[in-house]
Amino acid sequence: MATQIAYKDVEIGTELPAAVFPVTRDTLVRYAGASGDFNPIHWNEKFALEVGLPDVIAHGMFTMAEAVRVVTDWVGDPGAVVEYGVRFTRPVVVPNDDKGAVIEVSAKIGDKLDDNRVRVDLTATSEGKKVLGMSRAVVQLA
Template sequence: MSPDVGAVTVGDIVAERTVHLTRESLVRYAGASGDFNPIHYRDDVAAEVGLPGVLAHGMLTMGLAVGTITPWLGDAGRILDYGVRFTRPVVVDPADGADLHIVARIGQVADDAVRVDLTVTAADTTVLGKAQVRVRPADQPADSTGDGAR
């Protein structure tokens, strides 16, 4: 179901999911992204630089978060812009992994866009702050440039 300005109100939860991350997830993401920083797969390096453990890639966390609303949108091309603040790392335990929980809630409704606020937590700690996605309403056509600008 695509977002319809008249069908959503501030506070509505439009999507929610939990994604389980493992060390294998991090290695696969490193291969796909080309980010082979050893803090994402080696405990000794993470400890050496003072981290609490191996960390999930920030861009992986960010991508999983925004991906939560894609089924609701019906078309990822409706995303106009997306921004976050990285507030806490996602530590991925070698045995237990980590669960990333995402809740997508309507933060603002305007004629030209709907703002979706994402709450992203791991181990009961908020890991992304001010995670906001502006999306084009279903009844608004894309502009001719294809970049979402109006």
């Protein structure tokens, strides 16, 4: 499915629809099964505490994937994302309760590039603290 968003119709500073992604311990176990990453810091509270973490934490790649969903939902075609990178600044702590944690993501057009591409700057937070830094995607538009 090709993107229907035209480069000429996008302005620097335009905000993409923000999203909130819930994360529970169940989510982490399912992600571990899908990714093959069974590091105990993602499911074993005792182990996470022993290695100095505040609690079980979400996988970095899971956090990164949830954040870019704001971009893929906006553009309508995951293949339109031609580049994506982040810096992990803080883990998403996932308590063992009915609520878990949430990852809140906002994004805006940061720059218009050559060849109908735009740079999208993302902000991802959990508990009001930034969990990804320098989070940017380059998207190919029509």
